[in-house]
Amino acid sequence: MQAKITVTETWLRKHRHLYDGATRHPFIRSIRDGNIDISAFKTWLGQDYIFVRAFVPFVASVLTKAYKGSDDGNGDVEVILGGVAALHDEISWFKKEAFKWGVQLSSIVPQKANQEYCRFLESLISPEVEYTVAAVAFWAIETIYQESFAHCLEDDSKTPPELKETCQRWGSESFGEYCNSLRNIVDRQLEKASDDVITKAEATLLRVLEHEVDFWNMSHRRT
């Protein structure tokens, strides 16, 4: 029997071009090719630290929606809780990494693309945003980083050794499995969602993709 095509699969096929734009961005390619400008990397590091701080309350809101909104015989809450725990570790990692590169986190000013992305996250925290819609954003945000950094770890990549640990953080197999769990959660929710929610969720996915591209652009163009 042929496995059923899931909603996320349909979307990824339909929006392949934009998706590849987010996961194969010139910034990522420059890491993979080994010709990354280290000042661009430092810009990304400082800006992403600010993003991740804003990401925490967003993920906490997804956790709350999972608890309230799904029947949760499926363990959604535990998967998302794992994500929250990983973010705790991630914030320590950013501090350590910033110190290593001489990036002063306390003096970083969020750039426009980052501000807009953080504002978008805040808008999704609202209780009026359905669990399914917020979960789609969460899955997409995590998966774009997973696919991007996994690309830098492929056998033929020339990623500089000092950036391998960064790529490993999101590009690892275990992070990939976590993203798959999120995708299963999302597909299960979409399976029973109304047309209205599905439409909103797809629009949300597109906005995430656009924000991610803008985020990479911000790091890449500033030297």
Ligand SMILES: Cc1ncc(CNC=O)c(N)n1
């Ligand atoms: C801009 C952006 N998108 C996705 C991620 C990955 N999620 C948490 O770390 C991230 N760190 N930054």
